[in-house]
Amino acid sequence: MIAWLSTYNAALGMPPVSVITTIFGAFCASFALIVCWPKLVQNFGAIGGFMAAAFLVGTFWLLNHKLPGFGIAPEGIPHPDGGSKQFGLIYQAYRGACPWVDMGIAIASGFWLDSLLGTKKGERAAAAKESVPRALFALAGGIFGGAVTGLVGWTGANLFGY
Amino acid sequence: MGKKGWESRRSRHVSTFIGGAIVGSLAFGIWPEMWKSYGILGGFFAAVAVIGIMWYMNHWLGVIENRPGTLWIDQGLPIAGAGVAWGIVRSYPNSHWEQIFPTLICCVIGGLLGGWAAHHVKKIAPGWRQSDQDQEAAS
Numbered sequence: 001m002i003a004w005l006s007t008y009n010a011a012l013g014m015p016p017v018s019v020i021t022t023i024f025g026a027f028c029a030s031f032a033l034i035v036c037w038p039k040l041v042q043n044f045g046a047i048g049g050f051m052a053a054a055f056l057v058g059t060f061w062l063l064n065h066k067l068p069g070f071g072i073a074p075e076g077i078p079h080p081d082g083g084s085k086q087f088g089l090i091y092q093a094y095r096g097a098c099p100w101v102d103m104g105i106a107i108a109s110g111f112w113l114d115s116l117l118g119t120k121k122g123e124r125a126a127a128a129k130e131s132v133p134r135a136l137f138a139l140a141g142g143i144f145g146g147a148v149t150g151l152v153g154w155t156g157a158n159l160f161g162y
Numbered sequence: 163m164g165k166k167g168w169e170s171r172r173s174r175h176v177s178t179f180i181g182g183a184i185v186g187s188l189a190f191g192i193w194p195e196m197w198k199s200y201g202i203l204g205g206f207f208a209a210v211a212v213i214g215i216m217w218y219m220n221h222w223l224g225v226i227e228n229r230p231g232t233l234w235i236d237q238g239l240p241i242a243g244a245g246v247a248w249g250i251v252r253s254y255p256n257s258h259w260e261q262i263f264p265t266l267i268c269c270v271i272g273g274l275l276g277g278w279a280a281h282h283v284k285k286i287a288p289g290w291r292q293s294d295q296d297q298e299a300a301s
Contacts, residue, residue, distance in 0.1 A: 013264035022265055026272025027279070034280035039289060046222050050214040058209035062202060091265050098258035099249025100190070101265040104238030106273030113277035115234040131233035137175045138226055141182025142240025143247040149187045150251030
């Protein structure tokens with residue numbers, strides 16, 4: 001089983017077992033948020049949104065994204081047979097040293113598809129077309145914000161030895 | 163089209179851009195530091211602080227444009243974009259950005275499956291059915 005689960009590493013670019021865990025983790029986060037978040041907001045108003053942020057995002061962050069890379073053991077915890085151990089369900093390639101893949105993309109695509117399926121059949125293409133520029137501007141904003149945040153390591157400041 | 167000021171399409175796009183930029187910056191400026199400093203509870207606190215207040219701004223107050231009847235653009239999208247951009251810029255030129263695609267594709271597949279399943283489950287789940295009947299009774 002273990003041998004089979006790591007047979008196609010090179011072809012897939014990731015261990016097959018990580019394909020399973022990543023898809024399942026993304027499915028869980030997306031499903032639970034879509035079903036629960038609007039209902040919590042409907043029942044509790046804005047407070048429900050904060051509850052959802054704490055309970056849903058906090059919990060699914062723990063399920064999907066806890067990682068030995070940040071603070072615990074920056075080099076990762078090595079497997080006896082090479083590679084490093086993953087703790088979160090969503091696989092971070094290159095031992096977590098490549099750019100971060102966030103479960104946000106799963107949640108956003110799930111919300112998008114859910115609202116697309118909730119649209120009447122004849123209006124779906126127009127609705128999808130209408131959403132493209134909004135999605136692109138939101139994505140461009142995220143890329144801009146993330147890139148600027150990434151720049152802080154390039155200031156050359158030497159604060160407290162870090 | 164034709165409307166001026168903050169009602170215009172362009173202004174709404176600027177608003178969406180700003181909301182995405184702030185949520186992306188906050189998520190990756192704060193979350194890793196909280197995780198490093200306080201571990202799992204730090205991550206929970208970051209979820210409340212970042213996602214809670216940014217949800218309030220982007221989706222409750224509507225900084226990211228989502229008018230009724232249109233498809234939902236979630237703030238997860240800018241957060242995901244920010245995660246990749248943050249990683250690329252932070253460890254440039256050794257970011258190994260081409261390694262992310264298998265995970266990214268699996269994430270999108272899982273997310274779409276979740277959205278599809280949620281759409282169908284909401285049709286039969288009693289809590290969602292009840293609210294639909296209430297709305298029909300009210301209208």
